[in-house]
Amino acid sequence: MQYANAYQESKRYAIESLSKGEVVIKLFEEAEKQVKMASILIERESIAKSYNCIxxxxxxxxxxxxxxxxxxxxSIELNEMYNFIFDKLGEANVNRDVQLLKDLLxxxxxxxDSFKEAEKISNPKRSRGL
Structure with missing residues (x-):
């Protein structure tokens, strides 16, 4: 139990120490992981699990x-892009459309990648690990 608490505490600290740009990048990485997993699960006909990933x-x-x-x-442009991605994820989920998921990926x-570049420009010392 003590190790689990230490792990959770170190994980919380790691997240809290990220810049806003790094948090956005981590969120995109997690979305990427979930979409990849959903594609694999659809191909394996594990529909309930793919639904959860999407x-x-x-x-x-x-x-x-x-x-x-x-x-x-x-932000207005990103709002439109995010709404488009959200809607298309729903469409891919309903239709079990692996190709659409790959396109969204x-x-x-x-x-x-765009946010990574912006983070490098806005925070060059942090991007080098300093």
Missing amino acids: AKAQKIITSLNLSLDMQYPI SLINDLK
Whole structure:
């Protein structure tokens, strides 16, 4: 029990020490993982588990969308993109469409990479691990 508490505490500290940009990147990485897993599970005909993975990915996209500061024009564009991804994830879930999931995965990766680049530019010391 003591080790579990230590693990949880170190995990909490690691998350709290991340910049906002790094948190966004971690969220995209988790969405990516869930979409990949959903694709695999659909192919294995494990529909209930794939449904749960897609639901988790949708929850992440919703969290990203809710975190936007709508006073900036880029936020309006990201809002539209997140709504599109959310809707298409739902469509892929209903239709068990692995190709659509792969297409969405590509879009999620592009967004993640864009945020990684922005994080490097806005926080160069942190990006080098200093």
